[in-house]
Amino acid sequence: MGDTRETAVVKDDVALVAEAKAGSYEAFEELVNRYENKIYRLGVNITGSPEDAEDVLQEAFLKAFQHLAEFRADSRFYTWLVRIAVNESLMKLRKKRSDRSVPLEDEIGEDGEPIPRELADWKPNPEQIYAQAEIENVLRDAAQKLPATYRTVFLLRDVEDLSTAETASVLSLTEGTVKARLFRARLMLREELSKVFKRG
Amino acid sequence: MSDCRDCLHEISDYLDGQLDPELKRVLEEHLVSCHRCKVVLDSTRKTIELYCDGKLFQLPGGVRERLHTALRQKLQDRQR
CATH class of the missing domain: 1.10.10.10 (Winged helix-like DNA-binding domain superfamily/Winged helix DNA-binding domain)
Known part of the structure; x- marks a missing residue:
């Protein structure tokens, strides 16, 4: 009799990243599900705008997927994703700098x-x-x-x-x-x- | 710990649990007798807790669907 718990094992990020690198969109989508709230929160808090945060969310995950092959396993996937989201958020802020309201x-x-x-x-x-x-x-x-x-x-x-x-x-x-x-x-x-x- | 200014300097490391035991003891001694520093410590800790509250900043309605639709669409376009 098989151990039913085996079917419920949650894959860790390393396994999901490996599958996504091999072309599995489902594995990448699981990573999106895992971190979408956090990345949205980060975007809202850096940009101060829910609309900009939604753009940041989409761009960050899109870039993560496009550049997944460059991700090295010597850091956490989440940290790598955060770096992308921070850069996207700061770019949004730089574009707004002309209004002089953003320090x-x-x-x-x-x-x-x-x-x-x-x-x-x-x-x-x-x-x-x-x-x-x-x-x-x-x-x-x-x-x-x-x-x-x-x-x-x-x-x-x-x-x-x-x-x-x-x-x-x-x-x-x-x-x-x-x-x-x-x-x-x-x-x-x-x-x-x-x-x-x-x-x- | 000579005064509140010294205490203030250590508050951040104290909250991170990074003070050495002797400095931690001295800081806690100061906090017992200094209400102002205790207020600053407690409200700084609460500030961090509020920003970490998982209930806040959940994806608003529609954002998640738009994200997944946009990703699928853009990634399919790339693969064509």
Whole structure:
């Protein structure tokens, strides 16, 4: 009698990538199913626009499929995909730069000390107090106030759970720069969210 | 840990569990007596949690279908 669990085994990314490289669109589609939410979230958070995020989503997966042969198994498929999605997102932002509303580069300098100004306790469990759409808007607006270079480091490290080394590799930065930007990004976002979620 | 500024510097590494044990002990001692730093730590941790909330940023209706349709269409076009 066969072990029924065998049929339910979830293939890992390595196996799916190998099948997709051999021409299986079904295997690639499984990878899409696995990561489409994360890539969309990354696109929304970097570009600040659901419409741009949808373009990023399509372009990232299309490019991933087209360049799959170049993917080397010495890194995670997801990290490779994130690199493509980050580049697509930053290209979207560069195209919008003419409206002067998007701080793409670090315009605040890395020398100054981030000083917390919002020091009130937060309301407990804001995710239960506010509607989901309302929180999404707050998070998106706060993220957009950061230069893209800080925002992207925060998103890769804290939201997409890439390691410091992976984030440094994706963004072509040193690990020290990743750590410094993550520190500042966290405090800057905290400051923005505090304005909404503080008590009183 | 002499003051809040030193504490602030270590908060990020503390949240990542990357502080050495002695520095961690000193920081936690400071946090017991400093409400301001405790607020900054707690709200920074909550900030990260909110951005990681899996319920947020799910694919809105139609996006998934359009993605899969577009991929199939474009990849079929390439293979022709």
